[in-house]
Every structure is written in structure tokens, then in C-alpha cells.
Amino acid sequence: MESIHPTPSETTPPINEPAEPIFSGKVQFSGKGGEFFGIWIVNILLSVITLGIYSAWAKVRTHRYFYGHTRIDGHSFDYLATPIQILKGRILAVIVFFIYTFSISFMPILGLFIALGFIFLMPWIINQGLRFNLRMTRHRNVRFAFKGSYGEAFVNFILLPIASIFTLYLLMPYVIKRIDSYIHSNISYGDKPLTVNLKGETYYLTALICFVVSSITMVVFMGILGLFGLNLLDVENAQNLENSPAMVMLPIFMMIAYVLMIAIVSAVWHAAIRNHIFDNSYFEGVATFKSELKPIPFAVLLLTNMLAIVFSLGLAYPWTKVRTSKMLADVTNVTIYPGALNLIDTAQEQQSSFAEEAANVFDIDLSLT
Numbered sequence: 001m002e003s004i005h006p007t008p009s010e011t012t013p014p015i016n017e018p019a020e021p022i023f024s025g026k027v028q029f030s031g032k033g034g035e036f037f038g039i040w041i042v043n044i045l046l047s048v049i050t051l052g053i054y055s056a057w058a059k060v061r062t063h064r065y066f067y068g069h070t071r072i073d074g075h076s077f078d079y080l081a082t083p084i085q086i087l088k089g090r091i092l093a094v095i096v097f098f099i100y101t102f103s104i105s106f107m108p109i110l111g112l113f114i115a116l117g118f119i120f121l122m123p124w125i126i127n128q129g130l131r132f133n134l135r136m137t138r139h140r141n142v143r144f145a146f147k148g149s150y151g152e153a154f155v156n157f158i159l160l161p162i163a164s165i166f167t168l169y170l171l172m173p174y175v176i177k178r179i180d181s182y183i184h185s186n187i188s189y190g191d192k193p194l195t196v197n198l199k200g201e202t203y204y205l206t207a208l209i210c211f212v213v214s215s216i217t218m219v220v221f222m223g224i225l226g227l228f229g230l231n232l233l234d235v236e237n238a239q240n241l242e243n244s245p246a247m248v249m250l251p252i253f254m255m256i257a258y259v260l261m262i263a264i265v266s267a268v269w270h271a272a273i274r275n276h277i278f279d280n281s282y283f284e285g286v287a288t289f290k291s292e293l294k295p296i297p298f299a300v301l302l303l304t305n306m307l308a309i310v311f312s313l314g315l316a317y318p319w320t321k322v323r324t325s326k327m328l329a330d331v332t333n334v335t336i337y338p339g340a341l342n343l344i345d346t347a348q349e350q351q352s353s354f355a356e357e358a359a360n361v362f363d364i365d366l367s368l369t
Helices: 033-049 055-068 083-106 108-135 150-165 172-185 200-227 235-240 245-279 295-311 317-330 338-342 354-361
Strands: 023-026 070-072 075-079 137-139 142-146 187-189 192-196 281-283 287-291 332-336
Touching (some): 033 055, 033 317, 108 137, 108 142, 150 172, 200 245, 245 281, 245 295, 295 317
Antiparallel strands (some): 070 075
16 A cells, blocks of 8 residues: 655646545455454344344444445545434334335235335435435545436436336346446535446446356356266156256255356456446546456355355354455555545535435345445
């Protein structure tokens, strides 16, 4: 890590020539699996004892642990939301969820109208969830913000995904690119907007690579089965082996192949798209980013994470979450320019977390990367 301390400039740099950075180096993550395990297990126990009420405090403790252990140029991130904000939003979201469930069970027609209404409500929920999460995030005493509009969110999250169905999902890489562009181009740090230049061809090329990788994985799997005399493409052979020990083990082999394929394809997609987004996003005069996530090490990490969680009956979850955060930090470089010292915190006063909690109740993932 290279850190250059800011000093007063004696001469004004020429126009269009980038200023000397005040910092250039990797993101630092100092969390430890043992420490987070203690927080995680206490969060679970207290949430169970309090019938879920403590989950709001658990969420804040978890976020503050990971934000506090993530540093750039020696400055950690801050998570500003309070448990009461989370709890209020969660209670309101649960009430809405129970009204929807009651309507579906006892008044199907009303439930149908509520479901249709929820489709039109979804863009607002997504926007408010992103806005709340970013407003509650601070670095160097400057808050992040999100300013997406309902119309753009409706097109990107509702209309385009529906349209992709009629193209046999050939439109989906373009839809995902639109969603990523919408989310990231509406982020600002203080009063400085994030500039994003994503390319559709990168998404299509990555999707093609994922298709080829998954096809190769299945061919290799079928080849391995053939070595044991299991040719699933031969109907007569499959019928003859119907009650053999090899056929009994077949579901296990298929599960292993499926998990392996998911880990590899997820790693290829996540690495390529994450690198593309980071490499093509910047806060002008404030910060630039570089991601060097490699698909094979990331696939190994995802696969070992899944195995650790399964064989530990879930107790290894804190360890997997910490090691994943550490790997992502290690492959992320940030360069900070003098403009970061002059940013104005334009964050507004705190708002309700209702929309974000409603999204969680209805199982919507609002992750940025």
C-alpha cells in the first residue's frame, strides 16, 4: 500500500491533467472469523429469545462490524442506521406482508389486486431501499446518496425483465447491464456523482463464457459417469442399472456436479462483471477504482464456503463471510485525488427504513455488487 500525505499545492496543475493522488492502494479488511462468530451467535440467540425483535439490533451490529473493519487510506466506513429505525421499518413491512397473506388466503380477488399493486410498488421499494442503505453509509465523514427515479426503476426492474421473456431471455444480459448502470450511475459521494460507462458486449461475452463453462462441466460430469458404466443418454443402459448401487449414488453425483457448476459459473460471472463495473466507474477528481478478482480463486472460495457451511451445519457461516470480504478487499484498488478533501456532505436528514425492510420481507436482494 502506498500512501502519499496531502501537502498544499504551490502551483495550479494544468487543465485536463489529472492531479497527483493523495492515496493509491488496496482496500483493507481486518475482520476475523472468531470475532464475528461471537457477534453472530449472540445475534441469533437474542433474536430467537425476543421473537425476532432483536434482529434489528443484530443487523446494525453486523453492518457496523464489517463497515468498521473495512478501511481505505486508514479511514474506515461508518454505518449510521439505528436499531430503532430498522425496527420501525421492519414492523411496518411485516404488517403489510400479513395483510397480503391474509388477503390471498381469504379474499383471493383482493389479494390479486394487492399483488398487481405490489408490482407497481416494487420500483419505489427498490429506490427507497437503495437510498436508505447509501444514506446510512459514510466514509471520511462524507455520506453516500442515491437519487434514482421511479420511471427509470420501473423500466429497468419491471418492463425490461418481462420483455426478456419474449426473447427467450436473449435480452437478459442487456437487462442486467441496464440495471447495473441504473444503480451505479445514481450513486453519489457527498455532492460528487459516480460516473459509470458499462458496455453491453462485456455482459453478452460473459454470459457466453458462462454458458460454455457450464456445458463443459456437464460434459465432464457425463464422461465421469461413463467411466462407472452410467450412460444416462442410453435409455436401455439406464433401465438395466435401475436398481444397481451406482444408480443409488447417482443423485449424490448429480448434486456434486450441480454445486460445482454453480460455484464455477457464479465465480466467472461475478469476477468479470465486478471487474468491469469497478474499472469503468469513478468519482471525477475524487476517486478511481480497479478490481482484479480472478474467477478460479473465487470459485475455490465459493465452493469451500459451501462445503464448510454444509459440513458444519451452518456454524462456519461467519468464517465464510469474513474470508469472502477479505478476498474482495484484497483485489480492490482505490486511488484518491485531492478533490476528496473538498467534498460537501449533502446527505439529507434520516428517513424511514420501511421500504428496505419491506423488500427484505418479500425476499428481494438489493446487493450493489
